[in-house]
Amino acid sequence: MSYIPYGKQDIQQPDIDAVVEVLTSDFLTQGPKVPAFESAVAQKVGAKHALAVNSATSALHIACLALDLGEGDWLWTTPVTFVASANCGLYCGAKVDFVDIDPNTYNISVDALTNKLEKAAKENSLPKVLVVVHLCGQPCEMQAIKALADKYGVKIIEDASHAIGGKYQGDYIGNGFYSDVTVFSFHPVKIITTAEGGMALTNSDELAGKMDSLRSHGITRDPELMTHEPDGSWYYQQVDLGFNYRMTELQAALGLSQLGRLDDYVAKRHTLAERYDGLLKDLPLTCPYQHPDTYSGLHLYVIRLKLDEMSVSHKAVFDSLRAQGVGVNLHYIPVHTQPYYQQFGFEADDFPEAMNYYREAISLPMYPNLTEREQSKVVSALKEALSL
Numbered sequence: 001m002s003y004i005p006y007g008k009q010d011i012q013q014p015d016i017d018a019v020v021e022v023l024t025s026d027f028l029t030q031g032p033k034v035p036a037f038e039s040a041v042a043q044k045v046g047a048k049h050a051l052a053v054n055s056a057t058s059a060l061h062i063a064c065l066a067l068d069l070g071e072g073d074w075l076w077t078t079p080v081t082f083v084a085s086a087n088c089g090l091y092c093g094a095k096v097d098f099v100d101i102d103p104n105t106y107n108i109s110v111d112a113l114t115n116k117l118e119k120a121a122k123e124n125s126l127p128k129v130l131v132v133v134h135l136c137g138q139p140c141e142m143q144a145i146k147a148l149a150d151k152y153g154v155k156i157i158e159d160a161s162h163a164i165g166g167k168y169q170g171d172y173i174g175n176g177f178y179s180d181v182t183v184f185s186f187h188p189v190k191i192i193t194t195a196e197g198g199m200a201l202t203n204s205d206e207l208a209g210k211m212d213s214l215r216s217h218g219i220t221r222d223p224e225l226m227t228h229e230p231d232g233s234w235y236y237q238q239v240d241l242g243f244n245y246r247m248t249e250l251q252a253a254l255g256l257s258q259l260g261r262l263d264d265y266v267a268k269r270h271t272l273a274e275r276y277d278g279l280l281k282d283l284p285l286t287c288p289y290q291h292p293d294t295y296s297g298l299h300l301y302v303i304r305l306k307l308d309e310m311s312v313s314h315k316a317v318f319d320s321l322r323a324q325g326v327g328v329n330l331h332y333i334p335v336h337t338q339p340y341y342q343q344f345g346f347e348a349d350d351f352p353e354a355m356n357y358y359r360e361a362i363s364l365p366m367y368p369n370l371t372e373r374e375q376s377k378v379v380s381a382l383k384e385a386l387s388l
Helices: 013-023 033-045 056-066 084-091 110-122 142-152 205-214 249-259 262-280 314-323 352-360 372-386
Strands: 049-053 074-077 095-098 129-133 155-159 181-185 198-202 301-305 361-364
Touching: 013 249, 033 049, 033 198, 033 249, 049 056, 049 205, 049 249, 056 084, 056 155, 056 181, 056 198, 056 205, 074 084, 084 095, 084 129, 110 142, 129 142, 142 155, 198 205, 262 301, 262 372, 301 352, 314 361, 314 372, 352 361
Parallel strands: 074 095, 074 129, 129 155, 155 181
Antiparallel strands: 049 198, 181 198, 301 361
């Protein structure tokens, strides 16, 4: 039986050639490809600074540290995300809380955020950092969120791990119009890949400088940042407690090659989504909603089952699809239900919209080289699963 994964990288000959070129060069790390990749991404999305790292998780971590998140502070994010969006706060010693999702977009609800911020302001427990997640590649309602953040003095990180190539109000995600830092992921199932890797983008010189230092052990060779004159041309100083979060030349070369196909990849995802919409319109499920202010990166195509119109369970449908060779997945198990987060006192029903989503959601295969024949097989398998 052939297997159709939920996501898959597209590696072409130019990508292979770019990596081989680096393998035969003088630099495997800290050479010219990383800054070239950073510059290309920054120029593409309209950001001033881009800092490549070894994962989006690392990018989230150094972004939080650069924003001075620490012990006694709060980080808020959505419960429907990968755990890294919340863990980055814990890495810094901060406390983490969540904001329920909008039932249409599955992103942070502006209404829920408004109410929670009003309450937190009265209780003197406002967050220092809000991590908004562009789930599935659909941008959050950033204009409204930024207005709230400005009102209450909250810093914003856009976790755009799903959203490179997506647009908000006609402009690329990553431009920093509505946030302090934006984070991209280049994991293999994402829109473009560097195998593993991520990037933090900002328009702030200060934040860029901090993140640059933090991704490389907190070490500097800049005399202006040192405590005294350099001992010689070999000299460096550790001025902060940083990490080894650097991206390799191999990864950057692959990313630079893939970046040239970014718009084509996203357009192909939209073509597939439109075809899914048509093929699924008569089934007892909800297809993804597209907010009129956004152009989704469409990393994921998530359906929600209308369980009250069905005689089979969510689990039965999921298991049937897997058994038929369709590699569906579920993005994501709400973070506040994870055993590690239970120690902080969260109850499953603290965020009811997130739990409703979890009970109904299934991610169908979505990647640029998914063929119409394979897509039709997915739909056929889904119909069979629904008729069990």
